[in-house]
Amino acid sequence: MRPQVLEKEYKYGFHTKIAVEEAPKGLNEDIIRFISTKKNEPDFVLQFRLKAFEYWKKIVEPKWALVNYPPIDYQDIRYYSVPKTKKAPKSLEDLDPELLKTFERLGIPLTEQKRISGVAVDAVFDSVSLGTTHKEVLEKHGVVFCSISEAIQTRPDIVKKYLGSVVPYTDNYFATLNSAVFTDGSFVYIPKGVRCPLDLSTYFRINNKESGQFERTLIVAEEGSYVNYLEGCTAPSYDNNQLHAAVVELVALDNAEIKYSTVQNWYSGDVNGQGGVYNFVTKRGLCKGVNSKISWTQVEAGAAITWKYPSCILQGDNSVGAFYSVALTNGKMQADTGTKMIHIGKNTKSTIISKGISANESSNVYRGLVKVMPSAENARNYSQCDSMLVENKATAHTHPYIEVNNKTAIVEHEASTSKISADQLFYLESRGFDVESAISLLVNGFCKDVFKQLPLEFSVEAVKLIEMKLENSIG
């Protein structure tokens, strides 16, 4: 019907040539001790890792998600890989120019003159954080924003208190693996009553062909504090699969608010489904205090397979959880994503808005749980799950699980499935829109409720990303 738009190149698919220090492939206690020693960790962290590893050996990979992939050989993965440096760089300016160039190509300039104003960035390259920007301003407000490795050295008290408190090492197969081998990730601490003066953001880059990325992020918002956190992800185009098994833990105390946004654009494999990142991620926020708020906003546009359920435990009375998601799959991508909202406290509220777009031969699953515990008087949930199919071979599934154990709860669920139809395209074309702008208009309309949750620049990026991915997909 229309000429197939040529597959646009994944523009982040380049590889950075850089000398690395790495552990041999494989996973055993020695490797874990090696990682821990390299990072000069206190004993409690090593013990956490070893317990997780012991547990991991006894459990098996979950199979309930609607995704297919060949068995992963966990002994064929490199668990530690960091760029080699002669001496520790004092600041980001002293980094290997190759690394600075890499991040510049990714649109994340790190040097003083070029860095983005209003946003502090933590740049994570394979297993290591390269450093964070805007440190001085943040320090003035008592905000700690650094890599988790650094936090283990400088703020072991906080790390010890909260590490594994939201996602215990026994949580699930991939979280357990992460607990054993996590290398880097971001750490954020917002002191009592502080509204973080900048948006904080972490940019994750996988570079090594054989390494996995096991980042671990911990965000603690003390009473009455506020933080807006963003993360972005890309990886080179390799013909093999890289495993990305991250854990993110958020803790919001009384009256605190955390907004966490992700734009995920990992390499998703070629047209034949060769290569791409396995994005097996556990993200969970604990609304520990009264009136606390946590919101997850995600735009999932990359990765060969996504297995991810950013969730909220609404423990504090009157706490509020939200999940806004756009998941786009094209080519042979598979996504099984959604959320869990666990209502424990009284008058807790949650909102779920999920928009799945599936194109080509991809599979897109929404899987979500709303659970109201007996203690959660007057809990309220509203869920809306919409799927959009772009071609006949694509599939969309919605699996909402609702468990209500308190009669005062009000739980609503709405779902719809639609298609970008030839009629819609022709209608818009006959009003002067070319195919690309017509698709962009349709998709923006479909995702509007989610995009409006993102900070402005991120929202513009997200729209562009989705448009670019879809241009390739409409036949």
Added chain:
Amino acid sequence: MLDIKNIHASINGKEVLKGLNLTFRPGEVHAIMGPNGSGKSTLAKVVAGHPEYQVTEGEIEYEVNFRKKDLKAMEAYERAREGIFLAFQYPVEVPGVSNIHLLHSAFNMVCKHQGVEEMSQGEFRKFIEKKCEMLELKPQFLDRSVNEGFSGGEKKKNEILQMAVLNPRVAVLDETDSGLDIDALKIVAGGINRLKNQENCIVLITHYQRLLQYVVPDYVHILSDGKIIKTGDKALALKLEEEGYDWLIKS
């Protein structure tokens, strides 16, 4: 301005238009009538450039601002930007996109294409609210999603609103009168009459003479089995209303 010469067009291998000829000149109003399945909507889609219809033979020559264009070689959106407009029989819903956003984007795209200055949001809002008055549409109508939850009358009025914004040279209105009550029909007809001028040509595809009482055609064409079998003036429409198509098709 638009010359359709011996057009043959098919969809999914089935020929629907079988050597159709029509000439539209500026300042004219044409009505196209004909039994169900005779090819009226196909004609509209072929002129607008629907990608699923294949023109297998014939020419569509279009002249705008003294420049000749081969319409066949142009995509639907290019035709729209060059002044071809189709009011849909069944307007399509565009969820999540506000009516004013679609109208404003379309307006600016056409302006840009024609080298005219684009309008800011504020300017456009004023401009479009005037047009809304003409169709007795409330300003809130602009902030609703395109065609979503619109009544039948609102959908058709919205098509005329889009026409008012795009200011086309050739406007093909495909059964714009169907599904309208008498009051809505009068408003829509009034809108069409206001938009009619010496530089554009209005083509009304309709089953009923009723619309033609309000928008008086210069020509009435009867389409049957993919061809124009008779052309007359408004009296022909009246005769059809009384006698049906049998006398034409049998003869």
